[in-house]
Amino acid sequence: MRGKNMIQFVQATRIASGSISSSKLRSALTTLGIVIGVAAVIINASLGASFNQFFTDEVTSVGSNFIIAYSDQPNIFYDSELEMIENTPGISGVSPRKTVSGEISYLSDTKSVSIVGVNGDFQEIQGIEMEEGSFLTDKDIYSTVLGYDLAKEEFGRSISHRSTVDIAFRQEDGTLIEKSFKVKGVLEDSKETILGGDGSTDMIVYIPISVMNEMTGEEDYGALFAMAESSENIGTVSDEVDKRLARNFGIPQRDIGNDDSKPYVIIDQVDVLEETGALGDALSSFLLVLALVSLFVGSIxxxxxxxxxxxxxxxxxxxxxxxxxxxxxxxxxFLLESVMVSVFGGLMGTAIGGFGAYIIEEALKLPPVFPFKLIEIGILVSVLVGVGAGLYPARKAANMNPVDALRYE
Structure with a gap:
């Protein structure tokens, strides 16, 4: 019985192949619709995965296991808040971060730059890599670390990690305070991130936060960057930091969850990953819907x-x-004929879609991500399209009256 079924299947395949090859142009145009539809599905699904990976890479490039407390208001964070977060269980490091506009001079040239005050923990918290020299420590005083472009390109001559530069701030009363700093290190050449805050670090200047406040005549910090000991307890540690700061500012426990009632905002790596993940999923869904429209047109x-x-x-x-x-x-x-056309188009569409996704990801500088399960999905979708699109015509053929069919002109 099985052998008979196999013979019938082989005969059906030959008949279907002969019908397809007898109308090559028509079959090719029909296949083209499936090729475009499946390729669109593969490309958009792959792009969706690449965007998700891109967002994840962007978040992790900001730092590892980070918890950030910041405020748009001045005079919110001081040493007491810094020590409070530092003493929170589960915190492995914390650094102030304060950004002020200033000037840096080397030889006879002067540039306006963003100057950022931090302490020694900031390098590990934000995952900073060095091109040469080393990052600041808590023992440094008049030392600075420069962004790659600022050190190597902006001044016409390369600044090494042994050079000396002048950094100046203007105080509120208009007094210009200028000091000489030894360049302790140069940051690795970076790329701009979607979460970079001050943009690319290639044009940034880091100095000790204590020296910055001394020169500007201030005592507060703009933000506090902390790092949890492990990724598993980021949420718990972040909640504990929030509770401690809320008590410090006299905020009732019932209002801790209401950001409008607090003079500060806390974000952590988990929150940002969830938000970017939701954005990536929404983008993937949108792209997939567009692709399915193309596939639907091909099935018609x-x-x-x-x-x-x-x-x-x-x-x-x-x-x-x-x-x-x-x-x-x-x-x-007739169902077999429909499936053969669709599967052939699906295989071609999967190959073209995979290649097209790679080209687009390279052009957009996205991480090349191609889930190989998409190959299975492409073939499965093409089979389903073939069955779905061919079922009605096949039934119509099967239900024909043989006498009427023989009389048809």
Missing amino acids: GIMNIMLVTVTERTREIGIMKSVGYSSSNIQSL
Whole structure:
């Protein structure tokens, strides 16, 4: 019985292949619709995965296990708040971060830059890599670390980690305070991130926060960057930091969850990953819907061409029924033809989609991510499209009256 079924299948395949090859142009145009549809699905699904990976990389590039407390108001964070976070269980390091506009001079040239005050923990918290020299420590006083472009390109001559530069701030009363700093290190050449705050670090200047406040005549910190001991307890540690700061500012416990009632905001790596993940998922869904529209159009093309084929082969169907082909044989034959066209288009679409996704990801400078399960999805989708689009025409052929079919002109 199994051998007979195999013979019937081989015969059906030959008949279907002959029908497809007898109308090469029409079959090619029909296949093209599936190729475009499946390729669109593969490309958009791959791009969605690449965008998700891109957002994840952007978040992790800001730092590892980070917890940030910041405020748009001045005079919120001082040493007491810094020590409070530092003494929170689960915190492995904390650094102030304060950004002030200033000037840096080397030889006879002066540039306006963003100057950032930090302490020694900031390098590990934000995952900073050095091109040369080393980062600041808590023992440094008049030392600075420069961004790559600022040190190597902006002044015409390369600044090494042994050079001396002048850094100046203007106080509120207009007094210009200028000091000489030894360049302790130069940051690794970086790329701008979506979470960079001050933009690319290539044009940034880091100095000890204590020296910055001394020169500007201030005592507060703009933000506090902390790092949890492990990624598993970021949320718990972040909540504890929030509770301690809330008590410090006299905020009732019932209002801790209401950001409007607090003079500060806390964000952590988990929160940012969830938000960027939701953004990536929304983008993936949107791209996938667009691709499915293309696939739907391709399936309509297959159904249309199969209906035309059934009409053209009406007499053939009558002959086949008169020599013993059953309705199920006829239905299987036309369904097989539809699936063959669709699967061939699906294989081509998967290959083209994978290559196209790689080209687009390279052009957009996205991480090349191609989930190999997309190959299975592409083939499965093409089979389903072939069955779905060919089912109605196949049933129409199977239900024909053989006498009427033989009389058809």
